[in-house]
Amino acid sequence: MIRRVRPFIRQHETHRHLAGRILPVLSRWLTALDAIIVPASRPAAQNLVHAVDLARALNCRLVVFCSHQARAAEVNALAAARQFDRVLAIDLPPGYGHKLLNFTSSGITRGELPAVCENPNGDLSTKRNLGLLLARIAGWKRIFFMDDDIRNVAPDDLRATISMLGRYQTAGMRVIDFPDNSVVCHANRQTGRAQDVFVSGSVLAVSTTKPFNFFPEVYNEDWLFFYDDARSGQLGSSDRPATQLRYDPFEPPQRAERQEFGDVLAEGLYALLDEGHGITMATTTEYWNQFLGARRDFLENILKRADKVDPDIQAKMVSAVQTAMLSLMQTKPAMYENYVKAWRKDISAWAENVKHLPRSLSVESALGELGLTGSASGQAEASPPPLLVAPNVPVADAPVINAPATDASALRVGADTPVPAPEPAMPGNVAI
DSSP, X not given: OOOOOOTTOSOOSOOGGGSBOOOOOTTTOBOOOOEEEEEXXXXXXXXXXXXXXXXXXXXXXXXXXXXXXXXXXHHHHHHHHTXXXXXXXXXXXXXXXXGGGOOXXXXXXXXXXXXXXXXXXXXXXXXXXXXXXXXXHHTOOEEEEEOTTXXXXXXXXXXXXXXXXXXXXXXXXXXXXXXXXXXHHHHHHHTTOOOOOOOOTTEEEEEOSSOOOOOOSSTTHHHHHTHHHHHHTOEEEEEEEXXXXXXXXXXXXXXXXXXXXXXXXXXXXXXXXXXXXXXXXGGSHHHHHHHHHHHHHHHHHHHHTGGGSXXXXXXXXXXXXXXXXXXXXXXXXXXXXXXXXXHHHHHHHHXXXXXXXXXXXXXXXXXXXXXXXXXXXXXXXXXXXXXXXOTTSOOOOOOOOOOOOOOTTSOOBSSSSOOSXXXXXXXXXXXX
């Protein structure tokens, strides 16, 4: 039977038009930031210096959720060494769970999909969701998520991004020095095609004064988090730059197969937005049947252009794209349809649960609501809330330190870039 794909059903190489760029008048004032929130998996001394210095420059809290090789005690030691006392570090207990984080969609990614589609992000979504819940319960209005592999976020660029929250629900920066893309999108670029970089959860400002979604346990969880904002014109991009630690996207090739389900899911959802369509088509098997065909064409065309790639990376790039293709072939249209339906139901349940959370509690009480305890550096929570900051008032910013990129062949935990070879994985965490 001949497969007839509608012309608009395809993977788009850019989604830039879905993120608004209306900036406030920066010469007047900037709204203060309540907290920078870091989901940390890497050792603090090598990977959290920039976060500490940035929080000090903006006079805001730094909240670090720690697991794997990150330790709360080491975060506090680093903060003390850099003379910053507004740090709250939380060790995430092994196997941590909470009723607010029980999502039907998680059951699909954990048990109903082929093993090769297993979520590659470990506990990243859990940490980010805890940041959202902590902010809501503690009464924080504006937070900024920053991953521990991010460097070179200038304070003024962060202020400009945060200031967009007066117009948008979420606003991000662009990670383009080493592009923040999936494996197959890196391959698309390497083979000579245009490949843009979209807003990322690794450098993302969020307003918690209005209802917000959650980060699902799937690759491209950030795209699903701000999907409704993109659909309603409430997603902003300041286009300010940030740097991500470099790594080899094609090694190991299993990274591509683990990303494939989430990459197809997000690209399929955003392809509809690109063409002005809503979510309804994404709840049908017919749409996903056609989009999977378009995705196969996308991957096959990358392989056809492989001879354009530097011989030093050609073989491993081809291997990675082939593993993505094998992963794709193990999924069925109904899996995507069922996931989207479960995810939308989860959003409704999440909104109802968040609506009934207590508000404006102390941070200690807020953590108690989440079944967590944290260790604060110095008298962090005794400090007054940050004041409005005039953008033209100079701030004595600590120098930004560029940590060297880690071994590209190391396994990764909870983010797209690798960490040094990890300790044995904790229960409930996935390390690939």
